[in-house]
Amino acid sequence: MTAGTAGLHAAAERETLVSVQGVVKHFPIKQGIVFKKEVARVHAVDGVDLEVRSGETVGIVGESGSGKSTLARCVTGLHPVTSGRILFEGTDITKLSGAGLKAFRKDVQMIFQDPYGSLNPRRRVGSIIGDPFAIHGLASGAERKKRVQELMELVGLNPEHYNRFPAEFSGGQRQRIGVARALAVRPKLIVCDEPVSALDVSIQAQVINLLKDLQREFGLTYIFIAHDLSVVRYVSDRVGVMYLGRIGEAAAAGDLYERPRHPYSAALLSAASIADPDEAERAERIVLIGDVPSPIDPPSGCRFHPRCPKAEERCTVDEPELEVKEGDAADHLTACHFPVEPGENLAREHAGIRQESTEPELPEVEQ
């Protein structure tokens, strides 16, 4: 067997690296001075199933409050889950502690959104990147310095800047420091939480290219969280769309972008700005009404029903399951009672239930 066919086989039979099963994460809201009483709960993640295969990039898109960052933190073990299981190479990480947890943390690393807040301003870059070596007892002294400098070179930083402070680097360079730190322990999975959204456009492209190159070189698996749909499509093999703590639709990236079935995915895709004036003019925008409801008190039934252009009575009571809809690929899952049909124009749909309007009241004002 040649190397080429071996590679193909590996791609076809990629093993599951992470399996998220029915994960729920609620944050209690407490009131009271001495006896803190739980008065409400933020339903940040409310029953999510997700498979991540080795070597692929799974993108997660959603707006603020959709629970995408909380999910990421649950997967990396930074938040204990309320219920559900997260299997990493077959081991349930929600029950790990001590040495088992430490070993897991060596395999999973995270890149954070804010390249300013995620680096200690009073420590030198060399020691920040060298931390994982110290924590996991992998290298020390001159060996550690050598490996840190190799990492710096790998991510496109000048190794001579080993002794500089984070403040001496620009936003894009700081994000490279974050990437180098994540790579130090040769993790299997890197969870990237909005890794480029704080960067300028021209620098964004540099960091995305770097992440893609590293994936090719080290066979990394990424969970890539972003609100920018074009970035997610560009990097991801599969994409999950989150809304108010649940996955509304999950599919191969191309499939999702060409044939979105969930009305929310369709609206989100149509809302993405297009850097091409003629296409922007042709594009039929689905402008949703209202805002994302509060995750403290999510709507009954389908969580999208108060904003959905296709909502009917049934959507307000009956929560749809995430399942394969007729005519879709086997890995294209949608949680909707009335999925969008190809060629259907959502912008002309009207919901069969009463919804709170955010239409401007133009006639009221006389100029």
Added chain:
Amino acid sequence: MSLLEVTDLRVSFNTADGVVHAVRGMSFSVDRGRTLGIVGESGSGKSVSTQTLMRLTPGARIGGRALFEGQDLLTMSDRRMRQVRGAEIAMIFQDPLSSLHPLYKVGRQIEEMIKAHDAGASKEQARKRAVEMLGLVGIPRPDRRVDDYPHQFSGGMRQRAMIAMALALNPKLIIADEPTTALDATVQAQILDLMRRLQREFDTALIMITHDLGVIADMADDVLVMYGGHPVEEAGRRDLYYRAHHPYTKGLLESVPSAAGTGDRLKAIAGQPPSLINLPSGCVFHPRCPFVHDRCRTEDPPLDAVGGAALSPGTAHRSACWLPHDITGLGEDADRARAAAAERGRAGGPGTGATKGGAA
């Protein structure tokens, strides 16, 4: 005469590290019913320039002229400026939470602004107007929400309230500084849709400052691309996207991951934006430019007309670059022509090869 005509605006600040040249010669004009888009990355001077027009940059050294209906905003008396601000030129900022006072009800903040400009308005009139404005920008049940505090509004509703405030006195010009950057995609679409409809309704002039080329493609009639404190290219919207001349504009357009394809690698612009204290010699973009040649390192190119047939008639297309001004657009052919011109410029020294109008 245009509603606002800015000529050679210059802004610099003295700091402990040296003089920051935030804006280094910027000229533009905008008319009623038109939208001028200003794009640029952090530190390009796009926000400082418009804040200076509103006289919100105390301590800055300012040069140039900014004629608003024939009166210079930069030299008018403070008293007159207070009348202009809010009533004739309104601003919408990026972060609606920090631009609303957290301890005052939303309605009261709109009323206060109405009464500041119209001493004759009674409390009831001002309140009625505030309710009307909130309804106008699509806030449900405005008669009740007028008594809410800013924290009771969501991000999108706060930005709607800011727009209501900006429109309350029916200004002639609205300056929107990254109005949708803090918002989610579906809410951004709502707000842009709202701004477009209200602009059409009231025939307002709009200056839209953003780093998002998608927002510009959607909203602007004319576009100014800022880099290192001054415009490097100005054009009508379609000319900018389809007939870009400046390598920086081209780089920006190419570095956006397109929604259509996944491609292999993004075309990033190498390097970092310049320091505004120690600006590079010659063209500010030359350290990052793939088509740099001898002349770029020593001489700063002027903003000159770009050749060829314009796609948006009526708007000048100009670019500050030493490459021949008839090579435009993205794509491999244009890049080959640019590279060839740059090569001639490198071999031949100044004055030959890559000058304006040179063979492509």
